[in-house]
Amino acid sequence: MERKKKTGFARYINLVNLGVFVVVTSVSLPIYWLVISSLKQPVAIGASPPQYIPSPFSFANYQQAFSQYGFSQYFINSMIVTVAATILVLGLGSLAGYGLARLPMRGKTTIMLTLLVISLFPGIAVIPPLYLMMRTIGWLNSYQALIVPYTAFNLPFAIWILRNYFLGLPKEMEETGRIDGASPLRIYWSIILPQALPGLFTAGVFTFTACWTEFLMALTLNNSNSFRTIPVGIALFGTPFNIPYGTIFAASVVAVVPIGILVFVFRKSVVSGLTSGAVKG
Amino acid sequence: MVATETKVTEATPTSKAASKKLRDRNQILLARLGWRFTTPSLLVVGLVTIFPISFSVILSLSNVTLSGNGFSLGGFTFNNFSILIHSSEWRYALAFTIFYTIVSVLVEVILGTMIALLMERLSGGRGPMMALLLLPWSIITVISAELWQYIFQGSYGVMQQIFSAVGLGKPVFLGSPTPAIISMMIADIWKTTPFVAVIVLAGLVMLPGDVFEAAAVDGCSGWVMFWKITFPLLRPTIAIAVLFRILQAFGIFDLPFVLTGGGPGTSTTSLAILGYKAMFQNLQFGPGSAVAVSATGLVLIGCLSFLKVFKSQVNSGE
Numbered sequence: 001m002e003r004k005k006k007t008g009f010a011r012y013i014n015l016v017n018l019g020v021f022v023v024v025t026s027v028s029l030p031i032y033w034l035v036i037s038s039l040k041q042p043v044a045i046g047a048s049p050p051q052y053i054p055s056p057f058s059f060a061n062y063q064q065a066f067s068q069y070g071f072s073q074y075f076i077n078s079m080i081v082t083v084a085a086t087i088l089v090l091g092l093g094s095l096a097g098y099g100l101a102r103l104p105m106r107g108k109t110t111i112m113l114t115l116l117v118i119s120l121f122p123g124i125a126v127i128p129p130l131y132l133m134m135r136t137i138g139w140l141n142s143y144q145a146l147i148v149p150y151t152a153f154n155l156p157f158a159i160w161i162l163r164n165y166f167l168g169l170p171k172e173m174e175e176t177g178r179i180d181g182a183s184p185l186r187i188y189w190s191i192i193l194p195q196a197l198p199g200l201f202t203a204g205v206f207t208f209t210a211c212w213t214e215f216l217m218a219l220t221l222n223n224s225n226s227f228r229t230i231p232v233g234i235a236l237f238g239t240p241f242n243i244p245y246g247t248i249f250a251a252s253v254v255a256v257v258p259i260g261i262l263v264f265v266f267r268k269s270v271v272s273g274l275t276s277g278a279v280k281g
Numbered sequence: 282m283v284a285t286e287t288k289v290t291e292a293t294p295t296s297k298a299a300s301k302k303l304r305d306r307n308q309i310l311l312a313r314l315g316w317r318f319t320t321p322s323l324l325v326v327g328l329v330t331i332f333p334i335s336f337s338v339i340l341s342l343s344n345v346t347l348s349g350n351g352f353s354l355g356g357f358t359f360n361n362f363s364i365l366i367h368s369s370e371w372r373y374a375l376a377f378t379i380f381y382t383i384v385s386v387l388v389e390v391i392l393g394t395m396i397a398l399l400m401e402r403l404s405g406g407r408g409p410m411m412a413l414l415l416l417p418w419s420i421i422t423v424i425s426a427e428l429w430q431y432i433f434q435g436s437y438g439v440m441q442q443i444f445s446a447v448g449l450g451k452p453v454f455l456g457s458p459t460p461a462i463i464s465m466m467i468a469d470i471w472k473t474t475p476f477v478a479v480i481v482l483a484g485l486v487m488l489p490g491d492v493f494e495a496a497a498v499d500g501c502s503g504w505v506m507f508w509k510i511t512f513p514l515l516r517p518t519i520a521i522a523v524l525f526r527i528l529q530a531f532g533i534f535d536l537p538f539v540l541t542g543g544g545p546g547t548s549t550t551s552l553a554i555l556g557y558k559a560m561f562q563n564l565q566f567g568p569g570s571a572v573a574v575s576a577t578g579l580v581l582i583g584c585l586s587f588l589k590v591f592k593s594q595v596n597s598g599e
Contacts, residue, residue, distance in 0.1 A: 016402045016403065019395075023399065024410070027413055028469060033439065050439050091323060092321050095322070096318060102315075104308050104312045105316060110564060120528045121532075121577060124532055124576050125573055128560060128570040130571050132340070135352070136352065152325045152329030156326060159322060209419055212421065213421040215422060215423055216535065234423050235423045245431045256420055258420070270415060279353055
């Protein structure tokens, strides 16, 4: 019986495997190309026909990215801005999410809807006034010029994720805490937050990724070389007539690693975030 | 004995009222606390998003002049918008943004759903597959744009090698309008289809299994099963994915900025690119703000027409 079923399904399973094979190759071939090109000798980047496997392997591009193009500064800038914004988002967002999930406030639905709509506005919508405001108060080319907007733009989505997570937590422990006379702030800090770690991870991964990859604000607000983040730095490597692809890809591989690890380790959190309500790219 | 009883019956209403009063007071205190918890976030969000969005409307209706360190607003004017309406560049950018959004989102959703259906059938290794699918999504858009620019490069790009290897000659990709638009769509589809697939897959896994068993017992074919059962059940998930992708694509900036610079000519100039160029290359903040406002308007129209989906989002969590 079992055998017969298997042979009956054999063709079917092959089709699935074939499809999966196509998907895997089309997703990973460009990534292969990115990594492999970063390992070519700088002169081999423009070879025609291209080298499909670098010969010889070379780390010259990596060396160039750090020594000639000052990539380490961009990396540090990105880290500072991203980490600061993520911490702020998680701190403010978990408080707000707790309030919106558990405390009896009026107008919660309106707040949630407004936040959802705001989280979807394109960056260009705020760039003109934000640029003029920052220019007037002298914030252009500073870390806070990005930390503040990144916090504001990622808060709505984080609040969404966290509120939904808090709603799913059992109320018993909170009530025990309340009966024992713990203050709401204490309940939030020592009862709610420890239970909500997975939700915090999800919101954290999303905020981190969004800040790490943001381009338009970083490009317009922090244009000077010493405050550029990775995306801006990479986009402005070279000149329109001489694009140093090897260096760009070496820097890219270094830039992708933190996010790649984060997404791989927390992939369950990411998927739950994508489905916990709001979805953002 | 009697006395105590009356005492009790007398006491009950007052203590009930007292406890109700206490509870009400408690509720009010808790609500006040809730506001104290939420206000910092709302303040930050309001100051850095809602205020600027409204302010950009004012900018778009003024003569904006940049001075040494600040800026000044001239009087109220519709001039910026009339510049837009009479500019063929703006009309093209608007049409391009809408067209680009519709085509790429359509392809992404169809492909993404197909991939999700495939993945669901996969017996093992779904975790690593998921991680692989999330990789393009997590890559910085600027990087994927540089990568695709290298792939489509005109003299040594690998895509040209592939085309000539299968006997299709040496086509131009980024150097002429239509191929450039298609190339840009391919880069976008590569980056976001896996993301759509992950969302749809997550929705697919949560569907009730017994419906499918019943349909299988009734002898439904796979095709019928998809259109009659899977798709209708999946529709809310797909609707959300479509909505978020559409709104995101309306603001597309990073990809054309790096991949094509909005060209050749103005062929891949989206609204965001046009606004950026007006403000930061030509330093015209009035018309630039008007372009930004038109992009915002597009998103707002999108949001309003999907209001039902949004409302269901708010309620689904409760």
